[in-house]
Amino acid sequence: MDKRRVLAKAKVTATPSGMINSVWGPISPDKLGTTLVHEHFSFAYPNWHADETMAPYDYKAVLKTNLGVIKIAQKYGIKTIIDATTNDVGGRNPLLYKELAKKTGMNIICSTGLYTEHEGSPAYWKTRIVWGMDISKMMSELFIKEINQGIGKTGVKAGVIKCGTSGGGTISPYETAVLKAAVVAQKATGVPIITHTDGPLGGVEQADLFLAEGANPKKVMIGHVSNSKDIEYHKAILAKGVYIAFDRIGLDIITPFDVNVKNVAELCKLGFANKIMLSHDTVNVWLGRMTEVPENYQAGFKNWQIDHISKDFLPALKAQGVTDAQIKTMMVDNPRNLFLGQ
Numbered sequence: 001m002d003k004r005r006v007l008a009k010a011k012v013t014a015t016p017s018g019m020i021n022s023v024w025g026p027i028s029p030d031k032l033g034t035t036l037v038h039e040h041f042s043f044a045y046p047n048w049h050a051d052e053t054m055a056p057y058d059y060k061a062v063l064k065t066n067l068g069v070i071k072i073a074q075k076y077g078i079k080t081i082i083d084a085t086t087n088d089v090g091g092r093n094p095l096l097y098k099e100l101a102k103k104t105g106m107n108i109i110c111s112t113g114l115y116t117e118h119e120g121s122p123a124y125w126k127t128r129i130v131w132g133m134d135i136s137k138m139m140s141e142l143f144i145k146e147i148n149q150g151i152g153k154t155g156v157k158a159g160v161i162k163c164g165t166s167g168g169g170t171i172s173p174y175e176t177a178v179l180k181a182a183v184v185a186q187k188a189t190g191v192p193i194i195t196h197t198d199g200p201l202g203g204v205e206q207a208d209l210f211l212a213e214g215a216n217p218k219k220v221m222i223g224h225v226s227n228s229k230d231i232e233y234h235k236a237i238l239a240k241g242v243y244i245a246f247d248r249i250g251l252d253i254i255t256p257f258d259v260n261v262k263n264v265a266e267l268c269k270l271g272f273a274n275k276i277m278l279s280h281d282t283v284n285v286w287l288g289r290m291t292e293v294p295e296n297y298q299a300g301f302k303n304w305q306i307d308h309i310s311k312d313f314l315p316a317l318k319a320q321g322v323t324d325a326q327i328k329t330m331m332v333d334n335p336r337n338l339f340l341g342q
C-alpha cells in the first residue's frame with residue numbers, strides 16, 4: 001500500500017458499531033439524554049446565495065447567537081440537539097456545529113439528505129435524469145459517504161438522514177427518488193431517517209413508501225405531524241410501526257398550543273408515549289435578508305423558542321395527566337431507541 005493511500009485511510013475512522021455519529025465524534029446512544037430531535041442552528045431556502053451580496057454569511061454572528069441559544073437549552077437539561085438541515089438548503093455548516101459542540105458540550109447530530117421538491121433544490125438532480133442517470137442511486141451514494149466518511153472534507157459525519165415530501169398525500173417522482181435513496185442509506189449504515197411532511201398530510205404515504213422499500217420502521221421518525229390537528233391522522237401513521245414527531249411545538253400559527261397538548265396527552269393515554277418525540281423546528285439564524293413578520297402574525301410565532309417545550313409544553317402535558325415517566329420516554333428513551341432501532 002503506498003503512503004498516500006495509508007494517509008487517506010488514516011483520516012477516516014469507522015464509527016464503532018452501536019455508536020452514533022455526533023459532529024464531534026462517535027457517542028454512545030446512552031449518552032444522548034434529553035434530546036430535541038428537530039431544530040436548525042441556521043437555515044435558508046435554496047438560492048439564498050443569490051442574495052448574499054446584500055446579506056453576507058457572518059460566521060461569528062451565527063456562532064454567537066447559537067452559543068446563546070444552546071446555553072438556554074442547557075439550563076433546561078437538554079443534552080442533545082439534532083440539526084435537521086439538509087444538503088440542498090442553506091445553513092448546514094458542519095464546522096459551525098463542531099465549534100458549537102466543542103464550546104458548549106452539547107451533543108449535536110447533523111443531517112445528510114435532501115429537502116422537498118417544492119422548497120428544496122431539485123434542479124441539479126433533474127438535469128441528470130435528462131442524461132439517463134439514476135439519481136436515486138447517486139443520492140444514496142452521497143448519503144452513505146456523508147455518514148461513513150464525512151461531509152465534504154470536514155470529517156464531520158452525518159448522524160441522521162433527513163428527507164421530505166411537499167404534496168400532501170402525493171409523493172412526486174423526484175421525492176420518491178430521495179426517499180428510496182434514504183432507505184438504501186439506512187440499510188447500508190443503520191442510521192435513522194427523519195422526515196419533513198408538508199401541511200397536515202403525507203405521513204402515512206411516507207411510512208408506506210419506507211416500508212415497501214424495506215426500511216426498518218423503528219429507525220424512521222415521521223416529522224411535523226403536529227401540522228395536523230387530527231388525532232386519527234397521528235394514529236394512522238403510528239399503525240405503521242414508525243415513530244412520530246410533534247416537532248413544531250411553538251409554531252402556534254400552524255397548530256395552537258392547546259391542540260398539540262390535547263393530542264399528545266391523548267396519545268399517551270392510548271399507550272403511544274413510546275412512539276412520540278417532541279421538538280420545535282426552531283431556526284436560530286435565518287440566512288439572507290431578514291423578512292419582517294407582519295404584526296398580526298407575530299403572536300403565532302412568539303413561542304417558537306428553544307425552551308418552549310421545557311418551560312411550557314411539558315408542564316401543560318403533566319396538567320393533562322401525562323406522567324414524568326412518559327415525558328422521560330418521549331424526551332430521552334425514544335430518541336435513543338430511534339438510533340438503536342428499538
Ligand SMILES: [Zn+2]
Nearest residue numbers: 038040084281
Ligand atoms: Zn425543519
